[in-house]
Amino acid sequence: DTEVTQTPKHLVMGMTNKKSLKCEQHMGHRAMYWYKQKAKKPPELMFVYSYEKLSINESVPSRFSPECPNSSLLNLHLHALQPEDSALYLCASSQGWGEREGRDTQYFGPGTRLTVL
Amino acid sequence: ILNVEQSPQSLHVQEGDSTNFTCSFPSSNFYALHWYRWETAKSPEALFVMTLNGDEKKKGRISATLNTKEGYSYLYIKGSQPEDSATYLCALPYNNNDMRFGAGTRLTVKP
Numbered sequence: 226d227t228e229v230t231q232t233p234k235h236l237v238m239g240m241t242n243k244k245s246l247k248c249e250q251h252m253g254h255r256a257m258y259w260y261k262q263k264a265k266k267p268p269e270l271m272f273v274y275s276y277e278k279l280s281i282n283e284s285v286p287s288r289f290s291p292e293c294p295n296s297s298l299l300n301l302h303l304h305a306l307q308p309e310d311s312a313l314y315l316c317a318s319s320q321g322w323g324e325r326e327g328r329d330t331q332y333f334g335p336g337t338r339l340t341v342l
Numbered sequence: 343i344l345n346v347e348q349s350p351q352s353l354h355v356q357e358g359d360s361t362n363f364t365c366s367f368p369s370s371n372f373y374a375l376h377w378y379r380w381e382t383a384k385s386p387e388a389l390f391v392m393t394l395n396g397d398e399k400k401k402g403r404i405s406a407t408l409n410t411k412e413g414y415s416y417l418y419i420k421g422s423q424p425e426d427s428a429t430y431l432c433a434l435p436y437n438n439n440d441m442r443f444g445a446g447t448r449l450t451v452k453p
Contacts, residue, residue, distance in 0.1 A: 229385065267346075267431070267443035268386075281440060315386075327373035327435025328393055333386040 231316050231334035239342050240306060246337045248299040248316030256322035257299040258331065259291060260315040268315055274299060275322040306341045313338050344368065344436040348444035355422050356452050362418045363447040365432030369413035376441065377406055377417055378431040386431065389417075422451040 229250045238244050248257065256275045260268040273281035274293040282291075288310075290302040299316055313336045319329040347366040355361050365375065374393045380386040390399040395410040403420045419426055429448045433441040 265445070267445050268441075269443075270440050273440060281437075327441075328391055330376065330388045330391055331441060332388065333378075335383065335385045 229334035237340045243304045246301040250318040254318035258317040262313040344442040346444040352448040365415045372410045376433045381428040
């Protein structure tokens with residue numbers, strides 16, 4: 226099973242709402258990632274979890290709050306978002322992080338298309 | 343800052359044509375290069391991981407080469423089919439396994 230699943234597929238929310246994005250993998254991977262992708266731009270890294278601990282936070286605003294409840298699950302909690310946060314949010318996982326000098330393949334989910342009104 | 347450039351931005355070919363596109367990157371501090379295929383409404387799919395100068399990888403009709411000294415990788419598709427239509431992304435790690443992606447080449451294969 227090389228699948229990364231993400232829910233929901235689409236999400237529309239107002240600027241005062243609180244919502245969560247969910248990501249799950251059952252490949253035994255120890256690293257999980259959140260990326261943000263705007264139209265016609267490359268995916269940009271937001272957060273990295275390695276062994277369930279936050280390893281990287283790429284200067285992401287606090288209105289995005291990641292959580293890794295266990296090694297298979299990754300959440301992204303959203304609160305007080307702005308319209309410019311509308312984007313595709315991708316989750317990925319890899320076997321390790323920083324252990325094979327960048328040779329670990331990242332496996333991606335299909336993403337959640339977020340629209341902030 | 344690791345700058346990853348892909349060209350062309352988009353490409354339209356006829357079924358049966360062979361095609362290629364480029365990923366360019368700084369040649370210093372090279373660790374690895376990843377190619378992904380991303381079809382609309384699907385997950386990006388890993389194609390190749392390339393690590394050594396002169397590497398050549400092949401998967402069916404798709405192949406890739408790597409030149410780390412001059413900082414580029416080519417992706418080739420032989421005899422393009424409509425199902426090859428997708429965005430092809432390259433990515434390089436810049437810190438542990440954190441990836442910097444290129445903007446992609448969007449390939450459309452017309453029947």
